[in-house]
Amino acid sequence: ETLAIVGVGKGQAWSCASCHGEAGQGNLSTPRLAGLPAEYIVKQLHDFSSGLRTNESMLVVAKGLSSTEIEDVARYYEQIGLPSTVSPGMGGELERGRILAQQGDWKSNVPACFSCHGMSGEGVAPGFPALAGQQPDYIFAQLAAWQAGERKNSPQSLMDGIAKQMSVQDMRSVSDYLATL
Ligand code: HEM
Ligand code: HEM
Structure with a gap:
């Protein structure tokens, strides 16, 4: 179980924990991995490795992992049941964020986040990552990346279409609300 702490992969220079935290809790724009569905983590690592999802650090990290190591590290993070470590700080409005998460905003074609990400934003295996407890800076950055066509x-x-319907303030609000869960 020290897998992610000591680092994995041949010649791996960094451990996951050095960026994602000792317990996989994340830090600012580095996401929480604890409790994400293993299949989701596996997909993201393959996407970083192939360049389909772009991030300089994660390109190097993912390329250094074998398929077996990817499976192992994904299962390791999935089983970590860590209480939320985050709090709001993006300058959003919590009540607006709650409405977006639970009900959506049908006049601007924004569906309820929880219709896919779980009734409390806890994520749904295999493909829907948890939003509750995720770093608010990271959530905001991902929404902005989809809106700008940068996460592909x-x-x-459908996240690109959803983000394109949202104002920057709505992105702040939903990121902050999710950080209260
Ligand atoms: C994102 C896994 C090491 C920095 C991610 C994601 C995964 C992941 C699965 C996507 C999470 C999501 O979509 O919610 C891992 C594993 C590692 C590792 C298993 C060790 C083997 C590192 C290291 C760094 C780093 C060493 C820093 C040098 C980041 C950053 C992102 C990220 C900044 C966000 C990328 C973005 O904004 O799109 N990582 N990671 N990771 N990781 Fe790692
Ligand atoms: C991923 C936010 C609504 C399906 C994500 C991520 C964020 C997010 C931040 C990336 C998480 C990460 O990288 O760990 C939201 C918000 C929503 C919303 C704020 C409401 C405004 C929805 C809806 C659906 C959906 C309604 C289903 C139609 C997905 C899927 C992924 C995802 C499948 C994973 C994408 C991948 O595999 O790379 N969402 N989401 N989301 N979302 Fe949403």
Whole structure:
């Protein structure tokens, strides 16, 4: 179980924990991995490795992992049941964020986040990552990346279309609300 702490992969220079935290809790724009569905983690690592999802650090990290190591590290993070470590700080409005998460905003074609990400944003295996407890800076950055057409690894997720319907303030609000859960 020290797998992720000591680092994995041949010649791996960094451990996951050095960026994602000792317990996989994440830090600012580095996401929480604890409790994410293993299949979701596996997909993201393959996407970083192939360049479908772009990030300089994660390109190097993912390329250094074998398929077996990817499976192992994904299962390791999935089973970590860590209470939320985050709090709001993005300057959003919590009540607006709650409405977006639970009900959506049908007049601007934004569906309820929880219709896919779980009734409390806890995620749904295999493909829907948890949003509750995720770093609010990271959530905001991902929404902005989809809006700008910069995260392109999962067009079937519909996240690009959803983000394009959201104002920057709505992104702040939903990121902050999710950080209260
Ligand atoms: C993102 C896994 C090491 C920095 C991610 C994601 C996964 C992951 C699965 C996507 C999470 C999501 O979509 O919610 C791992 C594993 C590692 C590792 C298993 C060790 C083998 C590192 C290291 C760094 C790092 C060493 C820093 C040098 C980041 C950053 C992101 C990220 C900044 C966000 C990328 C973005 O904004 O799109 N990592 N990681 N990771 N990781 Fe790692
Ligand atoms: C991924 C936010 C609604 C399906 C994500 C991620 C964020 C997010 C931040 C990336 C998480 C990460 O990298 O760990 C939201 C918000 C929503 C919303 C704020 C409401 C405004 C939805 C809905 C669906 C959906 C309604 C289903 C139609 C997905 C899927 C992924 C995802 C499948 C994973 C994409 C991948 O595999 O790369 N969402 N989401 N989301 N979302 Fe949403």
